[in-house]
Amino acid sequence: MMTPRPVNARGRTAWQAASSTQDLERFVRRALEKGSSKEDVRAALSSAGWTTEQVRSALSGFADVPFVLPVPRPRPYLSAREAFLYLALFTTLYLSTYHLGSLLFDLINRAFPDPARFATSTPDGIRWSIASIIVAFPVFIGMSLKIGAELTRHPEKRLSGVRRWLTYLTLFLAAVVLLCDLITLVDHGLGGELSVRFLLKALVAAVISVAVFGYYLWDLRRDEREA
Numbered sequence: 001m002m003t004p005r006p007v008n009a010r011g012r013t014a015w016q017a018a019s020s021t022q023d024l025e026r027f028v029r030r031a032l033e034k035g036s037s038k039e040d041v042r043a044a045l046s047s048a049g050w051t052t053e054q055v056r057s058a059l060s061g062f063a064d065v066p067f068v069l070p071v072p073r074p075r076p077y078l079s080a081r082e083a084f085l086y087l088a089l090f091t092t093l094y095l096s097t098y099h100l101g102s103l104l105f106d107l108i109n110r111a112f113p114d115p116a117r118f119a120t121s122t123p124d125g126i127r128w129s130i131a132s133i134i135v136a137f138p139v140f141i142g143m144s145l146k147i148g149a150e151l152t153r154h155p156e157k158r159l160s161g162v163r164r165w166l167t168y169l170t171l172f173l174a175a176v177v178l179l180c181d182l183i184t185l186v187d188h189g190l191g192g193e194l195s196v197r198f199l200l201k202a203l204v205a206a207v208i209s210v211a212v213f214g215y216y217l218w219d220l221r222r223d224e225r226e227a
Helices: 009-033 038-047 052-059 080-111 123-153 155-159 161-190 196-226
Strands: none
Touching: 009 038, 009 052, 038 052, 080 123, 080 161, 080 196, 123 155, 155 161, 161 196
């Protein structure tokens, strides 16, 4: 007689989450089959304690198409090609933003040299930053246009898992950079070391991180509206 294999806590939690999602999807399907509107279903699920994200995800699985039965939407799926496109997009974004900041820092060092140092920037460092931007930024723009065209043709891909994970990772990194920039600014202020050179560098880091954070936060919200 075979003894059932024990299920660890992590496996049990994953199974429970999958089962809970299936129960939710079955409920939404049955409710829509009975003629309930999406607003009524949303209100009932919210009252039962389901989160807004869970309710939105379950309801977005069915199209607003008049038919005798609920019509399911195409679900996003992960493919190697999709993973490659998004990895290339965000890698070139990171390269472009990092080397843009590095280039501006070097230019600030040249304009406001530190008397305590013999050399504040090197031509090699500036050339490397310029070369990185010249190569990475056009690739980033090209990938953005390509992915944007695909999302226009297939709006369901806006809910792609790899797209959302990398977007949230980018938001996290931008928030960390901005937070560290503000902490450093306050620290130098308390120490009475706020020079023009330092303030310009802090401004560069803040502008780049806020621009990236603001754009991708807006992009996430647009995805949720349009998907």
